[in-house]
Amino acid sequence: MWTMQVSARGDYAVRAAVSLASTHPTTVSAQSLADGEGLPHKFLEAVLADLRRGGVVTSVRGADGGYRLARDPGEISVGAVLRAVDGPLAGVRGQRPEEVTYDGASAHLPDLWIAVRAAVRNVLDEVTLAQVATGRLPARVRRLVGSEGAWEPR
Amino acid sequence: MWTMQVSARGDYAVRAAVSLASTHPTTVSAQSLADGEGLPHKFLEAVLADLRRGGVVTSVRGADGGYRLARDPGEISVGAVLRAVDGPLAGVRGQRPEEVTYDGASAHLPDLWIAVRAAVRNVLDEVTLAQVATGRLPARVRRLVGSEGAWEPR
DNA sequence: ACCAATCCTACAAAACAAGTAGGAATACTG
DNA sequence: CAGTATTCCTACTTGTTTTGTAGGATTGGT
Numbered sequence: 001m002w003t004m005q006v007s008a009r010g011d012y013a014v015r016a017a018v019s020l021a022s023t024h025p026t027t028v029s030a031q032s033l034a035d036g037e038g039l040p041h042k043f044l045e046a047v048l049a050d051l052r053r054g055g056v057v058t059s060v061r062g063a064d065g066g067y068r069l070a071r072d073p074g075e076i077s078v079g080a081v082l083r084a085v086d087g088p089l090a091g092v093r094g095q096r097p098e099e100v101t102y103d104g105a106s107a108h109l110p111d112l113w114i115a116v117r118a119a120v121r122n123v124l125d126e127v128t129l130a131q132v133a134t135g136r137l138p139a140r141v142r143r144l145v146g147s148e149g150a151w152e153p154r
Numbered sequence: 155m156w157t158m159q160v161s162a163r164g165d166y167a168v169r170a171a172v173s174l175a176s177t178h179p180t181t182v183s184a185q186s187l188a189d190g191e192g193l194p195h196k197f198l199e200a201v202l203a204d205l206r207r208g209g210v211v212t213s214v215r216g217a218d219g220g221y222r223l224a225r226d227p228g229e230i231s232v233g234a235v236l237r238a239v240d241g242p243l244a245g246v247r248g249q250r251p252e253e254v255t256y257d258g259a260s261a262h263l264p265d266l267w268i269a270v271r272a273a274v275r276n277v278l279d280e281v282t283l284a285q286v287a288t289g290r291l292p293a294r295v296r297r298l299v300g301s302e303g304a305w306e307p308r
Numbered sequence: 309a310c311c312a313a314t315c316c317t318a319c320a321a322a323a324c325a326a327g328t329a330g331g332a333a334t335a336c337t338g
Numbered sequence: 339c340a341g342t343a344t345t346c347c348t349a350c351t352t353g354t355t356t357t358g359t360a361g362g363a364t365t366g367g368t
Contacts, residue, residue, distance in 0.1 A: 183313065184314080185312090199314080199315080203315075216314075217312040
């Protein structure tokens with residue numbers, strides 16, 4: 001149904017991370033994070049575990065424990081969050097764009113896939129959690145948001 | 155495993171379309187298309203049926219029948235091909251980026267999703283089958299391909 | 309009539325996504 | 339030291355999607 005899609009996992013992870021950014025450096029429990037963003041609690045726990053393993057978040061166990069960002073919200077990109085829970089940003093048929101090879105007429109196709117990945121990276125790796133939390137996105141990204149037809153379905 | 159991925163369907167569709175672009179306007183059977191690109195024949199038939207319904211390709215039935223591009227290879231974008239087989243280019247949790255809404259800290263997140271989609275569109279909708287077939291990609295896209303770290307995994 | 313092709317329907321196996329369930333380990337608080 | 343709120347770990351479920359395959363009906367040129 002979709003050519004490229006951000007999964008529920010990815011969406012939840014970013015929302016949780018942005019939420020943590022907005023209260024940084026307070027420690028917040030998975031439960032209140034789930035309540036605040038309207039996410040399924042147990043599923044979010046699994047997502048937060050990935051974020052911890054990926055070094056995005058640190059956790060505190062025991063009563064009054066919870067999660068907080070491992071670094072400053074201005075130092076963590078949305079791309080880093082997504083990679084922590086869903087792996088590499090962009091792929092083709094289960095492979096990295098630079099790994100696919102074709103011969104014949106489609107020999108130049110990898111260039112296109114590389115370009116798509118670069119375009120995605122230029123957005124997701126350049127936007128920080130702090131920027132999303134405050135709504136102050138970089139000029140390059142704002143330009144994309146405001147560009148002709150950006151809000152139109154196709 | 156992947157944040158955003160081009161499916162096997164999508165990959166096959168683009169390869170078939172580029173292949174047809176390189177021999178345009180000859181009519182080519184699904185069988186020789188499959189042989190030429192190394193694709194599973196019956197699966198490719200289903201993909202070509204989608205391309206036909208999407209107006210990308212026209213078919214000729216009967217012996218010596220086959221498929222050819224419905225328009226000039228320079229008039230068909232890769233984005234059009236992908237949309238024909240896999241639906242909208244970019245989504246979030248099964249919805250279009252402009253349809254997702256959040257409240258609280260993530261209120262500005264839709265802007266980011268819109269920007270990602272716009273970035274993807276700027277590549278896929280601006281590159282034609284003719285350009286992929288000849289390897290002469292637009293300057294904007296070539297710049298992405300050659301940009302710092304574009305070929306590096308992350 | 310023959311034959312090579314598209315076209316259509318149905319099925320199947322595997323992988324993946326999204327979540328649930330239950331409880332063990334941990335650490336703060338009275 | 340008991341209670342309690344939390345993370346953490348393993349396993350399971352359930353439904354959907356993806357990636358095909360199988361078989362044959364239909365078409366149309368020679």
